[in-house]
Amino acid sequence: MADTSVNRPSFIALSRRPWFWAWVASAAAYGATLLLIDGGGGIDLIQAALTFAAFSAIVGIGQMFVITLGPGNVDLSIPATMTLAATLSLKFMGGSAGLILPGLVVAVGVGFSAGVANYLLIRMLRIPPIIATLSASFLYQSLAIWSNRGLRIKPPQALSDFTTGTLLGVPNVALVGLAVALAAWVLLERSTFGRWISAFGQNERAARLSGVPVEMVRALTFIGSAVLAGFTGYLLASFSGGAALNMGTEYLLISIAVVVIGGCSIAGGYSNVPGIWGGALFMFLIVSMLNSYGLGAGFRLMITGAIIIGIVAAASGRDPQ
Amino acid sequence: MHFGAVRALDGVSLTIRPGECVGLIGHNGAGKSTAVNVINGGLTPTAGTVTYRTTGTGAASARAAGIRSVFQELSLCPNLTVEENLRIPQRDLTGPGWRRRARQRIADALDTVFPGHRLQPRMTVGDLTLAERQMVEIAIGFAEGAVPARLVILDEPTSSLDASIARQLLDHVRDFCNRGGAVIFISHMLGEVFDVATRIDVMKDGRITDSRPRNEFTQQGLIDAMGHVATAPAEARKETSAAERIGDEVLRTDEGLTARRGEIVGLSGLAGHGQAEALARFFLSRSKGRRHARHPEVVFVAGDRGRDGIMPLWSILRNATLTTLPALSRRGIVDREAEDRLGADWKKRIGIRTDNMNNPILSLSGGNQQKVLFARSLASTAPIVVMDDPMRGVDVGTKREAYEMIRAEAAKGRTFLWYSTETEEVCQCDRVFVFRNGRISAELTGDEIDEQHILAASFEMKEPAE
Known part of the structure; x- marks a missing residue:
């Protein structure tokens, strides 16, 4: 008796967390997949899930900050920025192990430049972010095509080993993704900047009148999203053995889906970091579950869509207070 | 009526008859807005009842009884036009030509309450100033509808109106009550309450502490009744x-x-x-x-x-x-x-x-x-x-x-x-x-x-x- 009276309130408190349903859904998808595969596959599945979810989580965190800014704020240039950063940085490194860190600087620099360009389009030309980032993404993608010319340049072996390797059984990229998430959590929940982003998303005018430097907040948020996209492109290309022109495509939908599944408000002002990881794991696990049940691609997409709708409905059905 | 640990209303008894204008006053958080929301059916009391001239309880029967509310927090939709905003409370405005009827009703109401106003029914509310938005909101409260307005609740109606517009409103309220309508007038501007009310009810900490015809109150008496010690002019x-x-x-x-x-x-x-x-x-x-x-x-x-x-x-x-x-x-x-x-x-x-x-x-x-x-x-x-x-x-x-x-x-x-x-x-x-x-x-x-x-x-x- 005493035991339940202690546990129940904390469970209720937990279930009211916005990220709760993303994690429940991930666990359910994991369990359902395990039913079909042998005992040894469980660990492999977790490792694969952590690895692929890490890529989604890193771009998702960038997208989350942008979406927190409120309606109309979304970064559609993430896929193209990933591709461009991956292409240029791998070309720069040319497979040489000595250039791994400078290559990272190139990737992050490409992301930074893309972020600045996005922001300038929004600020100077007063184009809505959704249009500005979409049109800019065509530019970035063209640059990537132009510089790539259909060649697939291999990453340095040491970098490739790092991105595919594990530490104590945990994939290295997952550790990187967790570190990014931790930093993002501190930024969102504990820092002045996080408060400013949330204030911006709730009421930009009121934030401005309360002394929040709104233009700086907007600039840093879009730059941050593009930097994370560039960084993810670098990691993903190294992981998959080279940059491909279509490598970013699926991350357009995923980066937005993980934000929504993670329980962040699409109307802005209200976000959380644990939900991004929960959503990222879910997006991988649901596909592997449907694969292991041997369903065709069309059916798989349909089920994925239906489940996302279900989670979002469940999450928004709960009382926000 | 309580929210969480805060008891907002505690044993409020209020009767409003046709032709009455009740001035409801009290300091912030005394429960005035909560009382209004109980009357118009927006909140369900945790104890006690609300009776209308129609049967039943809740927001629908309040509407059927001709109760209209004009809120302190402006409740218009800024992305809609003035006439479209009238459609929100007036659900009979449907079918072909509803815009024309809405335009007629809101224009009539504005002309009646605020003669000489410069508002057009097709203006988008977001482009209006605070005072104009408040005028629209008030006009919607008095506008002709499927159920005529019998009790209009005005919560701080003049807070962003200047003196001449406020005067027009007070004149209209008096006129409306003379024609058998009833008004609950909530205001922190005691002069206005004195001007327009036939009865004044004072609220304090969720109760009505005093209720008398207007002429039995003095301004100073009212301030004392509200529970703030009036200091000498500074x-x-x-x-x-x-x-x-x-x-x-x-x-x-x-x-x-x-x-x-x-x-x-x-x-x-x-x-x-x-x-x-x-x-x-x-x-x-x-x-x-x-x-x-x-x-x-x-x-x-x-x-x-x-x-x-x-x-x-x-x-x-x-x-x-x-x-x-x-x-x-x-x-x-x-x-x-x-x-x-x-x-x-x-x-x-x-x-x-x-x-x-x-x-x-x-x-x-x-x-x-x-x-x-x-x-x-x-x-x-x-x-x-x-x-x-x-x-x-x-x-x-x-x-x-x-x-x-x-x-x-x-x-x-x-x-x-x-x-x-x-x-x-x-x-x-x-x-x-x-x-x-x-x-x-x-x-x-x-x-x-x-x-x-x-x-x-x-x-x-x-x-x-x-």
């Missing part, structure tokens, strides 16, 4: 302290607005003649960049809380500390203990009525939300405070406290730029600029600051006859 103190308080000029704008250190400068004139825009322009020009966030030169107290002030998703505490956040943080991380201390300090200093500063801001009544916005700005170190009609919907007692606080802050060397639609507030100022058509039409000082001079400067003397 005019004398103002005069003595002003000379030593006021220092060198600290600001000068293109319009010709000037202010000196420690001075309380008022902006007056008819509502919507460019005062709010002048303040916003000045604020925005002086608050750019990152350095400003840490050491603000000027802070802003919003009067239009929903549009300019409140962060609706946040707690009271977070709302209160938004402006001071950079000062409360080290290396970009918020020091939450210091934040809690600041919150507790200001909760005590201006009496925010809540049991926990971590409650959502929207759990507070309008006047208490306004106090939080005051705290947000005054907690900063900024030498200039800009106030855009900050006393909307604030009760008499709180207002007096705010005057004291403003004067104390001015004595410490702060400069205040204070736009107000109420003459009483403007009279608290050391110097007053009267605006007309976006320009300064007069600068008043000392004994010139009174209603007569302000009105004279507000109106163009050679106005073409309409």
Whole structure:
């Protein structure tokens, strides 16, 4: 008796967390997949899930900050920025192990430049972010095509080993993704900047009148999203053995889906970091579950869509207070 | 009726007959708005009943009984036009030609209540000024509909209207009651309540503590009944302290607005003649960049809380500390203990009525939300405070406290730029600029600051006859 009276309130408190349903859904998808595969596959599945979810989580965190800014704020240039950063940085490194860190600087620099360009389009030309980032993404993608010319340049072996390797059984990229998430959590929940982003998303005018430097907040948020996209492109290309022109495509939908599944408000002002990881794991696990049940691609997409709708409905059905 | 631990209403008994205009008064958080929401069916009482002339309970039967509410927090949809906003409460406006009928009804209502208004039913509400939006909201309350208006509840209807428009409304209310309608008139402006009410009910801490016909009350008696000790007029103190308080000029704008250190400068004139825009322009020009966030030169107290002030998703505490956040943080991380201390300090200093500063801001009544916005700005170190009609919907007692606080802050060397639609507030100022058509039409000082001079400067003397 005493035991339940202690546990129940904390469970209720937990279930009211916005990220709760993303994690429940991930666990359910994991369990359902395990039913079909042998005992040894469980660990492999977790490792694969952590690895692929890490890529989604890193771009998702960038997208989350942008979406927190409120309606109309979304970064559609993430896929193209990933591709461009991956292409240029791998070309720069040319497979040489000595250039791994400078290559990272190139990737992050490409992301930074893309972020600045996005922001300038929004600020100077007063184009809505959704249009500005979409049109800019065509530019970035063209640059990537132009510089790539259909060649697939291999990453340095040491970098490739790092991105595919594990530490104590945990994939290295997952550790990187967790570190990014931790930093993002501190930024969102504990820092002045996080408060400013949330204030911006709730009421930009009121934030401005309360002394929040709104233009700086907007600039840093879009730059941050593009930097994370560039960084993810670098990691993903190294992981998959080279940059491909279509490598970013699926991350357009995923980066937005993980934000929504993670329980962040699409109307802005209200976000959380644990939900991004929960959503990222879910997006991988649901596909592997449907694969292991041997369903065709069309059916798989349909089920994925239906489940996302279900989670979002469940999450928004709960009382926000 | 209670919300969480706060008991908002406690044994309220109220009967309203046709032809009556009940003035409902009380300090902030006394339960006036809650009582109204119980009457119109928006809230279900936790104990007790509400009876209408139709049967049943709840919002639908309140509507069927002809009960209309005009809220203190403006409830129009800014993206819709005036006529479209009428459609929201009037659900019989359907089928082909509903727009034409809506246009007719709202135009008639506006013409009746506010003769000479310049509103068009096709205007988008978001483009209207605060005063115009309030006029539309009031007109919707009185407009013809499937069920004629029998009881109209006006919650702070004149808070953003200037004197001449407010007078039109009071005339209409009197007329409406003479024709057998009933009105509940909630206002902090006691003069208006005296003017229009046939009976006055005083609320205090969720109860009706006094209910008498108007002529049995005096203004002073009312203030006493509301439970705030009325202090003697502060005019004398103002005069003595002003000379030593006021220092060198600290600001000068293109319009010709000037202010000196420690001075309380008022902006007056008819509502919507460019005062709010002048303040916003000045604020925005002086608050750019990152350095400003840490050491603000000027802070802003919003009067239009929903549009300019409140962060609706946040707690009271977070709302209160938004402006001071950079000062409360080290290396970009918020020091939450210091934040809690600041919150507790200001909760005590201006009496925010809540049991926990971590409650959502929207759990507070309008006047208490306004106090939080005051705290947000005054907690900063900024030498200039800009106030855009900050006393909307604030009760008499709180207002007096705010005057004291403003004067104390001015004595410490702060400069205040204070736009107000109420003459009483403007009279608290050391110097007053009267605006007309976006320009300064007069600068008043000392004994010139009174209603007569302000009105004279507000109106163009050679106005073409309409």
